Amino acid sequence: MEFIELLALILCLTAVTCYLAAGALLLRKKTKPAAMLAAIGWLANLGIFIKNWYINGYPPFASMYQVLSDLSLVFLVIYLLIAVFEKDQRWVAPYFCFGSAIPLIGTLFMDKEMRWALVPALRSGWFVPHVFSYMLSYALAAVAFILTVAYLVNQNHPVRMKKAIYTIHRLSFPFMTIGLLFGALWADQVWGNYWQWDIKEIWSLVTGMLYLCYFHALRSSKLQKYAFVFSILGFAALIVTFLCVNLLPKIPGSLHTYA
Amino acid sequence: MKLMKPSVALMAVLTAVLIVCSLVMGVNHEFKYYENPAFLLLVAVFTAVQILCIIKYKPQWKKIGFYICHIGLVVLIIGSFVSFFTVREVNFNIPIDARAAYSVVQKEDGSEVDFGFNISILDFQVEQYDPDYRLYQPDPSAPDGYSVLKETVILNRKGFYDLGNGRGTVAKEELMDQTGFLDSYETPDGLLLEKLPPADRQYEAHMRILDGDQYEVLLRVNEPCIYRGWKFYLMDYDHDGGSYVSLYVKNDPGNLPMRIGIWMLILGTAIMCFKVFDRKGDATDGVH
Numbered sequence: 001m002e003f004i005e006l007l008a009l010i011l012c013l014t015a016v017t018c019y020l021a022a023g024a025l026l027l028r029k030k031t032k033p034a035a036m037l038a039a040i041g042w043l044a045n046l047g048i049f050i051k052n053w054y055i056n057g058y059p060p061f062a063s064m065y066q067v068l069s070d071l072s073l074v075f076l077v078i079y080l081l082i083a084v085f086e087k088d089q090r091w092v093a094p095y096f097c098f099g100s101a102i103p104l105i106g107t108l109f110m111d112k113e114m115r116w117a118l119v120p121a122l123r124s125g126w127f128v129p130h131v132f133s134y135m136l137s138y139a140l141a142a143v144a145f146i147l148t149v150a151y152l153v154n155q156n157h158p159v160r161m162k163k164a165i166y167t168i169h170r171l172s173f174p175f176m177t178i179g180l181l182f183g184a185l186w187a188d189q190v191w192g193n194y195w196q197w198d199i200k201e202i203w204s205l206v207t208g209m210l211y212l213c214y215f216h217a218l219r220s221s222k223l224q225k226y227a228f229v230f231s232i233l234g235f236a237a238l239i240v241t242f243l244c245v246n247l248l249p250k251i252p253g254s255l256h257t258y259a
Numbered sequence: 260m261k262l263m264k265p266s267v268a269l270m271a272v273l274t275a276v277l278i279v280c281s282l283v284m285g286v287n288h289e290f291k292y293y294e295n296p297a298f299l300l301l302v303a304v305f306t307a308v309q310i311l312c313i314i315k316y317k318p319q320w321k322k323i324g325f326y327i328c329h330i331g332l333v334v335l336i337i338g339s340f341v342s343f344f345t346v347r348e349v350n351f352n353i354p355i356d357a358r359a360a361y362s363v364v365q366k367e368d369g370s371e372v373d374f375g376f377n378i379s380i381l382d383f384q385v386e387q388y389d390p391d392y393r394l395y396q397p398d399p400s401a402p403d404g405y406s407v408l409k410e411t412v413i414l415n416r417k418g419f420y421d422l423g424n425g426r427g428t429v430a431k432e433e434l435m436d437q438t439g440f441l442d443s444y445e446t447p448d449g450l451l452l453e454k455l456p457p458a459d460r461q462y463e464a465h466m467r468i469l470d471g472d473q474y475e476v477l478l479r480v481n482e483p484c485i486y487r488g489w490k491f492y493l494m495d496y497d498h499d500g501g502s503y504v505s506l507y508v509k510n511d512p513g514n515l516p517m518r519i520g521i522w523m524l525i526l527g528t529a530i531m532c533f534k535v536f537d538r539k540g541d542a543t544d545g546v547h
Contacts, residue, residue, distance in 0.1 A: 002423050054416070117388045117458040120480035174532040181521045190481050192348075192492040192507045194517055195339075197293050202281045209274040213267050220263040 004055070005112060008048060012108060015044040015072065016101045023097030038076060038097055045073045045104065056116055061131040063116045064243075068103040070132075074139045075100040082171070089164050092147065099143045126186035133179035138238060140172030141211075145235040148228055166218070169231060173211055180204050203241035210234035262312055269305055276301065299340075306336045324530030331523025334516050342513025347372055350494070352503040355383045360469060364508075374489055374508070376470035383464040383496060383504055389414045389431065390440050390457040394422055396450055405451055412452065422450065464493055464504050478506075490514075 018041025025034035048069045052060035060066035079096040082089055144165050151161040183201070184194040195201060214230035217223040280292035292298050313329050316322065349364045349372040360377040391411045398406035412420045419428040429452065434441050444452045463479040468486055476484045478493040485491075488510050495505040 002421070057416070117460075120459055120461050123461060124481040170532050174528045177528045178525055181525050184521060185518070188514070188518075189483065190492075191494075192483065192490060192509055194521070197284075197291075199281055199285065202277055206274050206277050206281075209270055209277075213270050213274070216263055216267045216270065220267060222264060223267055 004051070008051060008112060009108075011044045011047045011051070012069075012104050015041045015048070016104050016108075017041070018044065019072075019097050019101040019104070023094040023101075026094035026097060034093075034097075038100075041097075041100065042073070042076050045069070045100070048104075049073055056118075058118055059128050061128055061135075062118060062122060065107055065110050065112055066116065067131060067135065068107045068110070071103040071135045071139055072100045074135055075143070078136065078139055078171075082168075086167055089167055091160075092143065092164050092168070095143050095146045095150070099139060099146060102142065121190050124186055124190065126182055126189065130179055130182040130186055133175045133182060137172045137175035137179060138242060140168050140175070141235055141238055144168040144172060144231065148231055148235075152228075165228075165231070169211065169214065173208075173215070176208055176211065180208055200241065200245050203237060203245055207234055207237040207241050210237050262308065262315060266308055266312065269308055273301060273305060294343075299343075302336060303340075306333055309333050309336075324527050324532075326527070327523050328527025328531060331520045331527055333520075334523060335520025338513040338516030338518075338520055340513070341516065342511050345513065346509060346511045348507070348509035348511070350505065350507050352497075352505050353378070353380050354503050355380045355464070355501070357381050357467065372508070375487065376468055378469070378491070379467050380504055381465040381467055381475070383462070383501065385462040385496065385501075386460045387457040388460050391455045392420060392434070392444075392452040393455055394450060394452055408450065411455070420452070422446070426450065462493070462496060464496075466491065478504075 018037045022034045022038035022041060025031075025037065049060065052066050052069060056062075056066075061070060075096045079093055082092070147161060147165050147168065151158065151165065155161075183204070187196060187201075188194045210230050211234040214227050214234060217227040217230055276292075276298065280290070280298075284290045284292065309329050309332055313326065313333070316325075318326070349366050351361075351364050353359065353361060357379055360379040362375065362377045363371050363373045365371050391413050393407060394409040394412050395405035396408040397404060400406075409423055412422060414420055414431060418431045420431070420434065421428050426448070427446075429444070429446060434444050434452070434454075440454055440457075442454050446452065461479065463477055466476050466478050466484065468474040468476065470487070474486070476486070476491075478484055478491060480493055483490050483492045490509050490511070492507040492509075493504060494507050497503045
């Protein structure tokens with residue numbers, strides 16, 4: 001194994017272990033050691049980000065490996081913002097820690113593609129805002145999903161859980177919308193059309209529409225109790241958009257083959 | 260009139276149609292459901308429901324995000340319909356030859372697109388990344404005497420190709436001659452490096468527009484040229500002989516309303532979801 005691959009593996013395992021341990025300690029209300037472990041994990045994660053940037057020579061938001069590594073990085077940053085602006089939701093910290101670990105665990109099984117050439121279509125000012133918006137939204141949506149599952153499994157504190165789930169979805173959705181629409185504006189600049197009916201685009205729209213159904217269902221007295229079904233379907237569609245679409249045979253013909 | 264339940268039902272139906280049709284299109288690439296009248300009618304009904312939602316509720320300043328969002332969606336969809344019915348567009352290859360001027364281009368279906376002025380491509384440049392190499396080792400059992408040792412050997416930031424696993428490095432300069440990178444190179448240890456096709460970093464073309472006066476513009480990926488309502492996009496080039504570039508050209512009256520609708524959607528969604536003007540929220544704020 002080459003040095004850079006070994007370094008990536010050590011940083012990844014360190015970050016994953018620290019994130020998971022921090023989440024477990026937070027569930028046991030051991031806040032200080034948890035905070036320390038989360039910080040160490042985040043710094044190791046940041047090391048992966050810096051390493052990817054250095055090797056490639058540009059912000060690493062292009063390949064799946066790079067995006068998953070970056071995705072893990074944003075969870076705790078988002079949590080800190082939530083802790084400041086939505087003080088009554090601070091208790092969701094463990095779920096953000098667990099959420100941080102999941103994308104990094106995924107990178108352990110991936111081809112690292114240590115250097116990835118940026119094709120001409122990706123050389124645009126829209127590149128980072130488009131991908132970064134989606135990463136923020138996916139991180140928040142993942143935490144909301146974990147909370148939804150936790151609520152369905154163990155229905156303690158239903159009011160607190162439902163409010164947290166809604167709050168996090170409400171924060172995720174605008175980033176998802178911005179990511180989708182920034183992508184459309186970029187597509188017009190590079191390909192001449194806002195929308196190509198590309199499979200990745202369609203599933204991004206499907207994901208957004210399912211979350212829209214969730215928000216609108218909450219406002220109907222008859223549909224409220226089914227709102228969580230839309231949120232679960234929305235997350236399933238998110239996984240399809242983010243991961244499964246790339247595995248489809250048609251994807252080589254897709255405009256998003258580099259994503 | 261209660262609109263929430265039919266709105267949710269309509270969105271769910273649209274979503275299901277998108278899922279099913281995209282899967283069908285994955286098998287049958289000719290299935291363009293988005294041009295089907297039934298699909299267009301569904302979208303039109305969805306737009307009508309949006310308009311009803313907008314006029315149903317009494318205007319309030321704290322709901323400004325709601326109005327911007329939904330009006331933006333209506334503007335976007337109307338813009339897309341305008342675009343669908345009125346756009347003039349064509350994909351074509353144009354020789355890299357200042358003498359070859361085009362003002363009318365024939366499409367695949369036989370119809371013609373007339374720009375109203377002449378264009379020609381004066382020159383074309385492509386900038387490529389330094390190539391990667393594939394590493395082979397001698398293998399008498401292999402058909403051509405070599406088997407792959409490492410799929411990709413890349414150039415590191417210090418200017419060396421690292422062969423990996425302690426096999427040493429090869430300097431970039433050793434793999435170059437006066438014409439550029441060598442197609443193959445044998446190391447002192449008998450390993451073979453074969454050049455992989457280099458990836459494009461960027462490509463550009465100078466285009467001349469002749470419209471009474473003469474103008475010269477630069478076309479690059481992500482940098483289209485706009486002239487008299489026509490947008491010129493550099494899409495591709497002749498990778499074999501470098502004799503032509505591929506352009507996509509369109510004149511789209513629906514483009515501006517779509518752009519306005521998109522920005523309204525972004526703004527409206529942000530205002531609503533980040534509760535810019537409605538910090539207190541409403542009765543359905545996650546608690547039900």
